[in-house]
Amino acid sequence: MKQERIRADLAIIGAGSAGLSVAAGAAQLGLSVVLFERGEMGGDCLNYGCVPSKALIAAADAAHAAREARALGVGVSDVTVDFPAVMARVHKVIAEIAPIDSQERFEGLGVRVVRETARFKDRRTVESESVKVTARKVVIAAGSRAAAPPIPGLDTVPYLTNESLFELTALPEHLIVLGGGPIGVELGQAFRRLGARVTIVEAMTLLSKEDSDAAAVVLDQLEADGVTLLAGHKVVRIEPGPVVVAEGPQGEVRIAGSHLLVAVGRTPSLKDLNLEAAGVAHDKGGITTNAALRTSNPRVFAIGDIAGRGQFTHLAGAHAGLFVRRALFASPINADRLVVPRVTYSDPELAAVGLTEAQARAQHGDAIKVLVSPFADNDRAQAEGDTRGFGKLVLSAKGQILGATLVGARAGDHLAVWTQAMTTRLKLSNLTGVIAPYPTRGEINKRLAGQFYTPTLFSPGVRRLVSVLKRLA
Ligand SMILES: Cc1cc2nc3c(=O)[nH]c(=O)nc-3n(C[C@H](O)[C@H](O)[C@H](O)COP(=O)(O)OP(=O)(O)OC[C@H]3O[C@@H](n4cnc5c(N)ncnc54)[C@H](O)[C@@H]3O)c2cc1C
Numbered sequence: 001m002k003q004e005r006i007r008a009d010l011a012i013i014g015a016g017s018a019g020l021s022v023a024a025g026a027a028q029l030g031l032s033v034v035l036f037e038r039g040e041m042g043g044d045c046l047n048y049g050c051v052p053s054k055a056l057i058a059a060a061d062a063a064h065a066a067r068e069a070r071a072l073g074v075g076v077s078d079v080t081v082d083f084p085a086v087m088a089r090v091h092k093v094i095a096e097i098a099p100i101d102s103q104e105r106f107e108g109l110g111v112r113v114v115r116e117t118a119r120f121k122d123r124r125t126v127e128s129e130s131v132k133v134t135a136r137k138v139v140i141a142a143g144s145r146a147a148a149p150p151i152p153g154l155d156t157v158p159y160l161t162n163e164s165l166f167e168l169t170a171l172p173e174h175l176i177v178l179g180g181g182p183i184g185v186e187l188g189q190a191f192r193r194l195g196a197r198v199t200i201v202e203a204m205t206l207l208s209k210e211d212s213d214a215a216a217v218v219l220d221q222l223e224a225d226g227v228t229l230l231a232g233h234k235v236v237r238i239e240p241g242p243v244v245v246a247e248g249p250q251g252e253v254r255i256a257g258s259h260l261l262v263a264v265g266r267t268p269s270l271k272d273l274n275l276e277a278a279g280v281a282h283d284k285g286g287i288t289t290n291a292a293l294r295t296s297n298p299r300v301f302a303i304g305d306i307a308g309r310g311q312f313t314h315l316a317g318a319h320a321g322l323f324v325r326r327a328l329f330a331s332p333i334n335a336d337r338l339v340v341p342r343v344t345y346s347d348p349e350l351a352a353v354g355l356t357e358a359q360a361r362a363q364h365g366d367a368i369k370v371l372v373s374p375f376a377d378n379d380r381a382q383a384e385g386d387t388r389g390f391g392k393l394v395l396s397a398k399g400q401i402l403g404a405t406l407v408g409a410r411a412g413d414h415l416a417v418w419t420q421a422m423t424t425r426l427k428l429s430n431l432t433g434v435i436a437p438y439p440t441r442g443e444i445n446k447r448l449a450g451q452f453y454t455p456t457l458f459s460p461g462v463r464r465l466v467s468v469l470k471r472l473a
């Protein structure tokens with residue numbers, strides 16, 4: 001097929017969260033944009049990631065709440081899960097959100113959408129089967145896919161990844177999940193609550209990137225739900241069945257399941273891009289970028305998962321916003337300084353921003369302050385009969401916020417205060433002066449901030465001052 005030659009201000013590879021955000025911004029600012037997408041518009045988040053997983057979790061949590069309602073004095077008998085109906089709803093949610101990411105919408109904004117695989121031809125040309133685009137700037141937003149670890153036998157059994165899991169129409173009898181990161185934990189708990197037996201096999205520690213005390217709260221709940229957790233189990237081979245053979249602290253274990261989900265991290269989608277032709281440096285973590293998200297080829301930028309700076313939709317969106325500011329308004333940007341919150345949507349949720357306590361100790365030694373407030377001290381949590389979890393604030397000796405972790409019901413929604421405080425470099429005193437509505441779980445944030453001042457407020461010096469003022473008043 002003869003290729004159509006196109007000149008454009010911007011060529012974007014990938015119509016996921018990152019690429020779409022750039023395309024929308026650039027097109028609305030009047031740039032000519034060509035957007036390549038070889039799969040579904042919307043990428044991972046809409047089709048195989050955030051959206052379907054959260055829709056599935058909503059059903060799982062509803063089933064769990066119904067089973068647990070008796071503790072609140074509400075009897076619910078005969079809780080059943082209609083798995084095909086759950087999955088049909090998952091796809092309905094995707095379909096409801098899809099128009100915002102659709103080819104039609106982007107074409108309506110003036111973007112030329114090419115539904116083909118893109119590759120570099122040279123340093124400033126991107127081509128696909130039908131077009132050859134010479135662009136002033138190129139944005140690589142090609143994302144990541146589930147990593148397939150080199151485990152003997154894995155290639156001999158059918159296995160699920162996030163791209164095939166949501167196509168299931170029957171509930172697995174026993175789902176074995178390889179990997180205890182956010183994907184393994186969120187989906188493992190959801191499938192258990194929907195009625196499957198679930199075993200999570202983790203080579204190291206589950207939720208290892210998070211505060212270990214907070215992770216323990218989530219893992220306790222998973223075990224209470226009946227999920228089998230095998231931490232410190234290195235998978236040595238997979239046999240048909242599937243049977244996972246792993247080496248653990250007590251020797252070899254064999255786990256026979258009905259389905260296998262591989263969730264052991266992500267691989268950047270570098271293959272097919274022909275990055276060598278463009279002089280774009282990369283390694284196994286992704287494309288190498290500087291703080292301005294520029295690659296080793298000054299015309300080419302990399303954003304989102306493929307930039308190897310973290311794998312979150314909100315980070316992809318933030319990268320897109322930075323790129324638009326830099327490329328179109330010539331504003332200075334610094335992707336190294338982004339304050340990026342993270343939430344694992346387990347029940348309870350584990351939400352964090354900045355450093356964990358362990359990371360802060362590694363960087364600052366023991367000259368840090370750690371303040372903890374349990375949800376058991378929060379009246380709303382008491383009223384709801386759900387006092388699991390706590391808030392933890394990690395501060396420098398001078399009271400600068402280094403990180404915050406919340407674990408508990410809807411923790412993700414309540415983390416925003418700390419993300420905002422760290423982004424805008426608020427002082428703790430700014431937070432103690434804010435009135436939090438009573439009774440809300442969010443009061444935990446004010447309580448955490450207040451704890452920093454408690455020793456000073458009730459110190460002997462202040463008590464003496466108050467007694468003097470009392471006499472003068
Ligand atoms: C199960 C799961 C749950 C998740 N849940 C959350 C969550 O709750 N919150 C959160 O913030 N993040 C979540 N994530 C992560 C989130 O999905 C990603 O961080 C986000 O999708 C990254 O967006 P992106 O645009 O960088 O890449 P992608 O969404 O992967 O988009 C890249 C696109 O590029 C296309 N492409 C690749 N190569 C080419 C090529 N050569 N030519 C043309 N097109 C190409 C791909 O087809 C794809 O559509 C989850 C991920 C998974 C897997």
Ligand SMILES: NC(=O)c1ccc[n+]([C@@H]2O[C@H](COP(=O)([O-])OP(=O)(O)OC[C@H]3O[C@@H](n4cnc5c(N)ncnc54)[C@H](O)[C@@H]3O)[C@@H](O)[C@H]2O)c1
Nearest residue numbers: 149179180181182183184201202203263264265311343344
């Ligand atoms: N709520 C969210 O925002 C959300 C949800 C899901 C995914 N994500 C994003 O997607 C990324 C990928 O998630 P993930 O859970 O796949 O990856 P991950 O890298 O966070 O966790 C993978 C886990 O698998 C383990 N592992 C690696 N090889 C193994 C093996 N052979 N056998 C057993 N265990 C093994 C690792 O030790 C690790 O604990 C996350 O880091 C996150 O950025 C975000």
